[in-house]
Amino acid sequence: MTDSSGTAADAGLVQSRFQLERLVADDELQGRQIVGFSAKGVLLRGLDLDGVVIERVDLQDAVGEEARLERAELRQSDARRSNWSGALWNRVKVIDSDLTEIQFGGAQLIRCELGPARMAKASFHRARLMTTTFKQSELYSADFTAAVLTKVVFDGYDGSTVSLSRTDFTGATLCEVDFRRANLYGAIFKQAMLFKCDLRGINLSSADLRGARLVGCQTHGADLDGALV
Numbered sequence: 001m002t003d004s005s006g007t008a009a010d011a012g013l014v015q016s017r018f019q020l021e022r023l024v025a026d027d028e029l030q031g032r033q034i035v036g037f038s039a040k041g042v043l044l045r046g047l048d049l050d051g052v053v054i055e056r057v058d059l060q061d062a063v064g065e066e067a068r069l070e071r072a073e074l075r076q077s078d079a080r081r082s083n084w085s086g087a088l089w090n091r092v093k094v095i096d097s098d099l100t101e102i103q104f105g106g107a108q109l110i111r112c113e114l115g116p117a118r119m120a121k122a123s124f125h126r127a128r129l130m131t132t133t134f135k136q137s138e139l140y141s142a143d144f145t146a147a148v149l150t151k152v153v154f155d156g157y158d159g160s161t162v163s164l165s166r167t168d169f170t171g172a173t174l175c176e177v178d179f180r181r182a183n184l185y186g187a188i189f190k191q192a193m194l195f196k197c198d199l200r201g202i203n204l205s206s207a208d209l210r211g212a213r214l215v216g217c218q219t220h221g222a223d224l225d226g227a228l229v
Helices: 004-010 017-025
Strands: 033-035 053-055 068-070 073-075 088-090 093-095 108-110 128-130 133-135 148-150 153-155 173-175 193-195 213-215
Touching: none
Parallel strands: 033 053, 053 073, 068 088, 073 093, 088 108, 108 128, 128 148, 133 153, 148 173, 173 193, 193 213
Antiparallel strands: none
């Protein structure tokens, strides 16, 4: 008799938690396609996940601290409350997935394309984000405190904005960040540094800008009604 699960795993397709955990134990997930099962709370800490494609997988509460993902994709998956603190995401694409309350504390995100996605209350505390685009990603009440964002784009829907309301950028450094279709109602920028950022026409009503420094930013048409400056 042949082991069908082993054969599928060896062929690069992972279709069960048993296969996944076997490959995790051997750190042999690189380039695999992981499809269609529940892996709640799975331990992916410190793994090399380069080139993986994760599709229709339940990764709620997964632990991916210090893991490395390069040229990977996450599609139609549930990664709520998963923890990627200290991880490296390089050229990762996230499509039609739920990343609510995901943790990226101290992580690096480079050249990623995130969205469409739900990312409410996501944490990027002390993370470094470079040349990354949030496309149709709802980020209300997200935490970017003390993070460093360089050439990051927050893009919305055709003809409408994406919600960054009550997002916290306290103490963050933002360099050439484009908020082209973002609603920043009630956002917090206390003690933040914004350098050459595009805030044209953005809703900043009721935002907290106390102690923020804006250098070379474009602010024409920004709505500052009720903002604290």
